[in-house]
Amino acid sequence: MNEMRPIDRLDTAPRFTDHDAVRLNRMFRGASTREMLEAVIGDGLAGEVATVSSFGAESAVLLHLLACVDPHVPVLFLDTGKHFAETIGYRDTLVARLGLANLQVLAPDPADIAARDETGLRWSYDPDGCCEIRKVRPLAAALSRYDASFTGRKAFQSATRANLPRFEIDTSDGAGRLKINPLIDWDASRIEGYFIEHDLPRHPLVARGFPSIGCEPCTHKVAPGEDPRSGRWKGWDKTECGIHKPGEEPFL
Incomplete structure (x- = not known):
């Protein structure tokens, strides 16, 4: 990592580049998930890092x-105002059970909301616009304080995630933040075993x-054998909420 550009909080240049992501993927090739997390967090390889969690199924x-x-890693939760009550309860259960010391609820x-979704029904005719207001914008504002973020994405979840690497660059705002996918190579049986x-x-x-x-109005049951994410935004040509843009995801 000696060639990696040092992080300067006052510097407006990108924190990381595609070259950095490639080198990190090579560095941790063959390393366990736990080994990678200990190095990234303990050795500060990614600078200031947070995790984004939906407190969903996995x-x-x-x-x-x-x-x-490190239980003090910031955990960012997007409270869209549209979650299942069960999700909020599950969030509180996990925070207490795991001793998560730095939950940050984003709204x-x-x-x-007043200007673009006064009725609260935008999800029913413009799900992309609803996600933009309730997820994409508040998360972008929160992530501006960090150099990198962990996600819970896994390759088996959908075709759009099948070839994602462990480390990629989030170029959504030109900041050059790292997006780290620790579980990308975990399959359903490994998740269940854990x-x-x-x-x-x-x-x-x-x-x-x-x-x-996901959010209650846009989440439906899934039949056995179907893509696990096929119940999200059923009936719409939509597979992601927008915080993970397909155009940003390099197939390394």
């Missing part, structure tokens, strides 16, 4: 791993047919 795995390494700007091994609590909606859980 979120407990990454949150448990991070809590084992949409009230002015944006839940069992560590006796992690389950999101209550999983047993009711929701393998991928």
